[in-house]
Amino acid sequence: MTTALATAAAFDGRSAIFAGADVCREAGFLLPEGTQRPLFEDDTWDFTDVVGLPVQLALCTRRFNFTAITDTRWRLVAKELVLALFAPRHPAVAPLPRAHRTALHLRSCAGRLDELTRLFAWLDKQAIGSLQQISTQICEAYMAHRRYVLDENGTVVGEQSPATRRAAAQVVVDLVNYGDLFTADRVPGALRPWGGATASAVAEMPSGRTENKTPPVEDSVLQPLLAAALYVVSALGPHAVKLDREVRENDSSISCKTAGLRHGGPDFADEIVKLLAEYTRTCTPLPMLAENYADDRRADGWSADDPLLPVATGVLARQAGFSQFWSRWFPALRGPLESAVASVGVEKMFARQASEVTTADGASSLSWTLPLHRFQAVALVGIVRTAVIIVLAAVSGMRASELMELRVGCRRPPEESVPGLTRYRVASKVVKGQPLGGTDDEWVVIEPVYHAISFAEQLHDDPHDGSLLFGRFAFGVRYKWFKNWVNSEAGQRLGLAPIPNGPVNLRMLRRTLALELAYRPGGVLASKIHLKHVVVATTEGYASRPGGAQAELLAEVNKHESDRNLNLVLAEFRNYQQGILPAGPGARSLTEFFASIDEKLDPAAALAPKTQRSDRDVLNLLTKRAKVLHLGPANYCWFTDPSRALCLKLAGTPTADRPLVGMCDSARCPQATHHPCHRPVWAEHADRTETFIGQLGTTRKTERTRLQADYDRALRVVTEIDAARTTMNEDSA
Known part of the structure; x- marks a missing residue:
């Protein structure tokens, strides 16, 4: 206490360590020449112009405002702590035994400052005037305060997330770990809140080894x-x-700020009458006033039956060379205006002669949009930009930060290494886990993504190379607008299926792509684009830059694929135990394998008292077979022996380490099996083939013979699946 009093007495409002420090220089941030540099004593540190900050970082996060901390001593503590987190190699920071050894990101430090502000405000409400008064009990009380969500009456209505609880615990731990730096006030040196446990342990954070908590987008929404x-x-x-x-x-041309516009003149009537005559001669409708401005006219006393109520007279005035249509002009021009309205009518200004497109359901052709007011036209352009973002996120797997780093000119020239095989690449930056400024990277994408970026560049406000393509955007707001438009009369008019309610964000779209690649060779994504093209493109992206952004997505895909294979093998093993057998050329080999596993699980046949009964133990026995499982749209491929793979023989690549599922003839390949889940595919194929055969003329014998053989094969596979499903049950009976 004597030391604390001495420190307080000597305190003159300046830091004993960082006084006069240039914050950006200490933190290693670069600023453009001529930019004002924040100093330690400033109550606001502005990092807006720091070179290399990610586009995704919001402007509010780039400005550190310490004035919210009213106590000047605690404000100095906050400044010293934040700068210490920015500069771990500072001579005064490096010797601290429990200090961070790597600099924290700007976003992380902003979060620490926000939590410090909350802590100091809470301490003030508890009538605690010095950090020396903080005890273990006060730390526990603050954690309890931050753990729960309260309503306006102070009633607990929920619990904060582990991340929020961790942030609350972390600032307390930081005040302990960096206490020796603080000039004006510090916590007791002997304080060890929560027994010295880490902030993650105090907050009961998941270990990170559990399942990814980000859910995929529901199929009904995707x-x-x-x-x-x-x-x-x-x-x-x-x-x-x-x-x-x-x-x-x-x-x-007709903006209020257009140069050369006059406020009036004696010839105003002649000029506007001449303009109206041109409208009449070309049979062009007069421009229509937006509905909100028409409401203003009604509020000013205009009659609802006035034929000039919907006319955008201001637009007419600017087209005639005047800045606005003055109310005193109406007596002289009402007659010509009413005559023009009666002759050509009034219509919205944009998309009056819209081109026709085929509706999304293919039912008809109609104009791609109805006539629009200006704000409606701008909104529709925004809808198209949002659609581009959705396509990029859903099909390329790029993170939000990587999408925001895209710039005009990011499309690399297409590469045609083999005639007819074109590869498209897009350049951006990887921000997550990278040093300040990010790391340049390229994504191999499919053609729809490449062309979508082209439209985004053409819709850009300033489309010069290097300008941000999207900049920072709020996807949640954009998605809400897009869904509302699709579900509106405009979207339904074009034959678009309504989008049901359900959460959608960029993380969910990335995880959905990973799961689609891993789980569904013919899944939801394949309904509009060929999924195999997505697989090929993204796989080339993984190979072209190991360790890049697409490699991280590949790692996630591979993990999901391994989990999927294990679950599928376990499900088929359980089917085997219940008498539902596989069919196809490889059925016998798979059944023998299942029989050997089943024998190991038989307690009577066990050589030792220990038996394997849990799913985990069964999965351990099935793991080796799961590693060779590959999914086809109508079969499972058990790629145990490349020399026996029919697809590799047909392709002339017998030594390949993966099957060519797209060339699979599962009715003849000795490593292919059919299961009840494949029956609908084969049954549908048989029905369609039978329909085609019935539509062939009597002279088309070659086509009839080929289709008949295809139909017989599909029917045989369906029969085999049905027979295998009942054989064991009949034998058991």
């Missing part, structure tokens, strides 16, 4: 969402580019 986004980009994208150009040209 299907119409992806279908709508792909349709908007491919069908409406070119027309949206023309619409955007039309809006820009209109803004530059």
Whole structure:
């Protein structure tokens, strides 16, 4: 206490360690020449112009405001702690035994400052005037305060997330670990809150070895969402580019700020009458006023039956060379205006002659949009930009930070290494886990993604190379607008399926892609694009830059694929135990394998008292077979022996280490099996083939023979699946 009093007495408002320090220089941040550099004594540290900050980082996170901490001593503590987190190699920070050894990210330090502000505000409410008064009990009380969510009456209505609890515990731990740095106030030196446990342990954070908590997008939401986004980009994208150009040209010619506009003059009536005559001669409708401005006119006393109520007279005035249409002009121009309205009518200004497109359901062709007001045209262009973002996120697997780093000109020239085989690449930056400024990287993408970026570049406000393609955006807001548009009359008019309610964000889209690649060779994504193309493109991305962003996605895909294979093998083993046998050329080999596993699980046949009964023990026995499982759209491939793989023989690559599932003839391959889950595919194929045969003319004997053989094969596979499902049960009976 004597030391604390002496320190307080000597305190003059300046830091004993960081006084006069240049914050950016200490933290290693680069600033452009001429930019004002934040000093330690400043109550606001502005990092907005720091070179290399990720685009995703919000402006509010780049400004550290210490004024929210009212106590000047605690404000100094906060500054010293934040700068110490920025500069772990500072001579005064490095010797601290429990200090961080790597600099924290700007976003992390902003979070620490926010939590420090909350802690100091809470201490003030508890009438605690010095950090010396903090005890273990006070630390526990603060954690209890931050653990629960309270309503306006102070009633507990929920519990905060582990991340929130960890942040609360971490600032207390930091005050202990960095206590020797603080000039004005510090916690007791002997304080060890929570017995010295880490903040993660105090917050009961998951270990990280559990399942990824980010769920995939529900199939019922993903299907119409992806279908709508792909349709908007491919069908409406070119027309949206023309619409955007039309809006820009209109803004530059009839804007209120257009140079040369006059406020009035004696010839105003002649000029506007001449303009109305041109409208009448070309049979062009007069521009329509937006509904909100029409409401303003009604509120000012205009009659609802006035034929001039919907006319955008201000637009007419600017087209005639005047800054606005003055109310005193109406007596002289009402007659010509009413005559023009009666002759050509009034219509919204944009997309009056919209091109026709085929609706999403293929039922008809109609204009891609109805006439639009300016704000509606701008909103529709924004819908197309959002569709581009959805396609990029859902099909490429790029993170939000990587999407925001895309710039105009990011598309690399297409590469055609083999005639007819074109590869498309997109350049961006990897931000997560990288030093300040990120790391340049490239993504191999499919053609729809490549062309979607092209439309985004054409819709850009300033499309010069190097400018941010999207910049920082709030996907949640954009997705809400997109869903509302799809579900509105405009989207339904184009035949788009409504998007049901359900959570969608960029993390969920990335995880959905990983699961689709791992679990479903013919799944939801394949309904609009060929999934095998996604697999090929992204796999080349993994191979082209090991350790890059796509390699991280590959690691996630491989993990999901391993889990999927284990679960599928276990499910088929359980089916075997219940008498549901596999069919196909490889059925005998798989059945013998299951029989050997089943024998090991038989307690009577066990050589030792220990028996394997749990799913985990069974999975251990099935793991080796799960590693050779590959999914086809209508069969399982057990790739145990490459020399026996029919697909490799047909392709002339007998030494390959993976099957060519796209070339699989599972009715003849000795390593292929059919299961009840494949029956609908074969049955549907048989039905369609039978329909085609019935539609062939009598002269088309060659086609009939080929289709008949295909039909007989499909029917044979269906019969074998049905027979295998009942054989064991009949034998048992």
